[in-house]
Amino acid sequence: xxxxxxxxxxxxxxxxxxxxxxxxxxxxxxLGMCPTLAVTAAVKPAFxxxxxxxxxxxxxxxxxxxxxxxxxxxxxILMFTLTIATFVTIADLxxxxxxxxxxxxxxxxxxxxxxxxxxIARAEACASKNPILxxxxxxxxxxxxxxxxxxxxxxxxxxxxxxxxFEIQVMPKAxxxxxxxxxxxxxxLALGFLLGLVTLITKKRS
Amino acid sequence: xxxxxxxITGFLSVVLINNLVLTKFLxxxxxxxxxxxxxxxxxxxxxxxxxxxxSGTLTWLIDHMVLIPxxxxxxxxxxxxxxxxxxxxxxxxxxxxxxxxxYDSFGIFLPLITTNCAxxxxxxFLNLWGxxxxxxxxxxxxxxGIGFTMAICIMAGIRENLRMVDVPESLQGAPITLITAGILxxxxxxxxxxx
Numbered sequence: 096x097x098x099x100x101x102x103x104x105x106x107x108x109x110x111x112x113x114x115x116x117x118x119x120x121x122x123x124x125x126l127g128m129c130p131t132l133a134v135t136a137a138v139k140p141a142f143x144x145x146x147x148x149x150x151x152x153x154x155x156x157x158x159x160x161x162x163x164x165x166x167x168x169x170x171x172i173l174m175f176t177l178t179i180a181t182f183v184t185i186a187d188l189x190x191x192x193x194x195x196x197x198x199x200x201x202x203x204x205x206x207x208x209x210x211x212x213x214x215i216a217r218a219e220a221c222a223s224k225n226p227i228l229x230x231x232x233x234x235x236x237x238x239x240x241x242x243x244x245x246x247x248x249x250x251x252x253x254x255x256x257x258x259x260x261f262e263i264q265v266m267p268k269a270x271x272x273x274x275x276x277x278x279x280x281x282x283x284l285a286l287g288f289l290l291g292l293v294t295l296i297t298k299k300r301s
Numbered sequence: 302x303x304x305x306x307x308x309i310t311g312f313l314s315v316v317l318i319n320n321l322v323l324t325k326f327l328x329x330x331x332x333x334x335x336x337x338x339x340x341x342x343x344x345x346x347x348x349x350x351x352x353x354x355x356s357g358t359l360t361w362l363i364d365h366m367v368l369i370p371x372x373x374x375x376x377x378x379x380x381x382x383x384x385x386x387x388x389x390x391x392x393x394x395x396x397x398x399x400x401x402x403x404y405d406s407f408g409i410f411l412p413l414i415t416t417n418c419a420x421x422x423x424x425x426f427l428n429l430w431g432x433x434x435x436x437x438x439x440x441x442x443x444x445x446g447i448g449f450t451m452a453i454c455i456m457a458g459i460r461e462n463l464r465m466v467d468v469p470e471s472l473q474g475a476p477i478t479l480i481t482a483g484i485l486x487x488x489x490x491x492x493x494x495x496x
Contacts, residue, residue, distance in 0.1 A: 125333065125475055128326070128329035128330060128333070129326050129327055129328075129329050129330075129418045129422075132326035132329060133325070133326040172412070172415070173386060176382050176386060176415070176416075177379060177382070177383070180378045180379045180382045181379060183378060184375060184376075184377075184378050184379065187378075188375070202429065203422060203425040203426060203429055206378050206421070206425055207327075207418050207421060207422055207425070209378055209382055209421060210382075210415075210416040210417065210418045210421050211418075212330060212416060215416060275487075278490070279323065279324050279326070279483075279486045279490075280483050280484075280486050280487045280490070281483075282326065282483075283479050283480065283482045283483030283486055284479075284480055284483040286479050287472070287475075287476045287477065287478075287479030287480035287482075287483060288476065288480070290475055290476040290479065291469075291471045291472040291476040292471075294471040294472075294476065295471040298470075298471065
């Protein structure tokens, strides 16, 4: 019995840590690229986006996990998408009500969470096969991995692109902002080099 | 005359200046995944253009004829995604019946068009830009598709040549593709002044 519960704890711990590095959705699995590129010009929208994704991910994983025995194989993707669309509508309305500035800044990228591959991938790979608790842990881990990756990228782009961090001036006055990093070009270049760095670190470690 | 002028500028704007892939970051997944060979990229582009035209027009109609008059805007996202999923299903059945080789070469990427953000993104942008004529909505949907096809074909052309280049080991694959996309997006910024 003791070994069994040890095994259980191990599974949860592994799942919890997987999202942060080993299976980081953005940096390792290349999922959810659109929001990663689109909202990372500054840290604040990136963080808000991360929180929205965590909310939708947890809710949809719980929902999918609850109905996992009743799903018909050929209709499951449709069911996932409809579930996700419902929760994204809720998240969008919440954001409009409590964070109108952020809602305006993120624009169509909040409803675009519906087609964020991370959420549908977790519904398919984890929630449709596992009990609720494990699905929640998985959602939190993947969501945290996504948020951290977004904030790192946004941090690089905001500090170098505007000289600020979380809208507070951090670079010395003499620093000339690399304006290109705040533009679409910067998103592609920064993410490209970040992914290159991650590959380099992985190679060094193994 | 004014309408024609408006349509032409709208079309150019959505193809070149507001290119969905290079300035709005929509449809990055197929952009990285299918841009290895130019013929597949072109096929993917055509499939996306078709689905985009169909779903852009349909969602605009549903939005303006059903949802807004009935005050059901809250269900907008659910309706949009249903329309897109059905349109993709239609294309999939058509391709499987009439172009089996193309169907086989797409593999998993065809059903994935459903979750192609470019399509839902365009439907949402039509709503956000406040497009109020059906003709304009159709032209912008076609333009969005053509813009996507153009971007993915340019990328496929570059990547075919990139195979003969000595890329640093850790930048191979996705990183170098993203960096190339960055330079392309820089080039497309040059179009910003033409309208």
